Amino acid sequence: VASFKRTSFAVKDPREFYRNFPSLSPLNHRVTSAATPLRDNPRKPYTLYNCFAFVVGDKKKWWWPAGIGYWPPEGNRDVETVDELAHVLRVRFRYSNCDDGTFERGRKRVAIYALDNVVMHIAMQPGNRGGIWMSKMGYNVDMEHELDAIEGPLYGRVVKFMRQDR
């Protein structure tokens, strides 16, 4: 069972945030970073990244198969679907389908969320954190959470699980 100790970080626009994720409670999540600032210092290099970038470990880009998002050449940047995210995870990052989010030591898993068949979010479960799920919430905060704690009116439900090959 995951434990969620308190941290000093806070979400940006908390009223909006907790309205979007009504299942969140102090018992099922903890915020692990400040919200990505929309540039606090103009002299510093600036990056804005999202959930997919967080999952693949590239915090310098906004990964998404549409519009101005970065999408690798292995994918189809005009197809914004669960299958397209899964395709890139499969061919570029060596993931394969799996049935659920059961923790398996040493193997990273991801869960893709969709709302009315529209892909909205991806969360990851590292292989060394005892089953905790982790997410970058848009360009708001990073968070540890239970898998279903962020299901709801904004992200919909988990529709696909994948795990990284050994």
Next chain:
Amino acid sequence: LIHLPHRRTPPASAAVRERLIAFFKMRQAVTVSSATSRTFDALADLWERETRNLSSVTAITSHPAYQTIIRMGRDVLPLILRRMQQRPALWFDALHRISGENPVKPQMFGNVQRMADAWVKWGTERGLI
């Protein structure tokens, strides 16, 4: 009584005239009414607040406040560019749809800083900021 020699003002050349016209057009472009500015700020704040938790570029740019800003037209170009200088966010689709231009190259996709810089340079060259 001192008679000064008669000084004729040389007629402005076509090039000078064109430069002056461009200058005044630019002044006109960057002068945005305070009502427009207030409306834009309110819509931009709402859009930021309500899309902050999203990753989908399509969902973010489909937000009604974002679409309203696009419909406000060229008057808001300086406002978007100035806001983007301070707070880079996913304004690129709006800028492209309002201006009909796009200085963002495919190799910049995903890099918000580089895309924002390209648009700020575009706006600066046109006297919009």
